[in-house]
Amino acid sequence: MALHLNAGEEAAVLNTGNLFSITAAGAEHPLVKQRMAKRPTTEDQALMDRVMRHGLNQTDHDRKRAAQNRYKADTIAIYLDAVTTLVWGRDARRLMKFTDAMVERAQESEAERLAA
Secondary structure (H helix, E strand, C coil): CHHHHHCCCHHHHHHHCCCCCCCHHHHCCHHHHHHHHCCCCHHHHHHHHHHHHHCCCCCHHHHHHHHHHHHHHHHHHHHHHHHHHHHHHHHHHHHHHHHHHHHHHHHHHHHHHHHC
């Protein structure tokens, strides 16, 4: 980022970047004003129309991520047991309080995600 800005490529960064949380002072910059004044492209407008009409559909990425999260929630206890035993040997039981908390947290986050 710094290299682009030092090279005088502020416009390129602002035109291709995802602008969010723009402060009042930042909104006054001429390049930011110019970017904010641009009308949405036809593709952007078509996407927004589809979202407003049909809502957001789950993408392949979303489905894969959900499958990964389910797999992690189901197997994290097995993975942690194997790793802690391999690394800590007989002393692995000293970490049980910590690893049990990790497993619970993973399962709770999956349950929260499913409820949402």
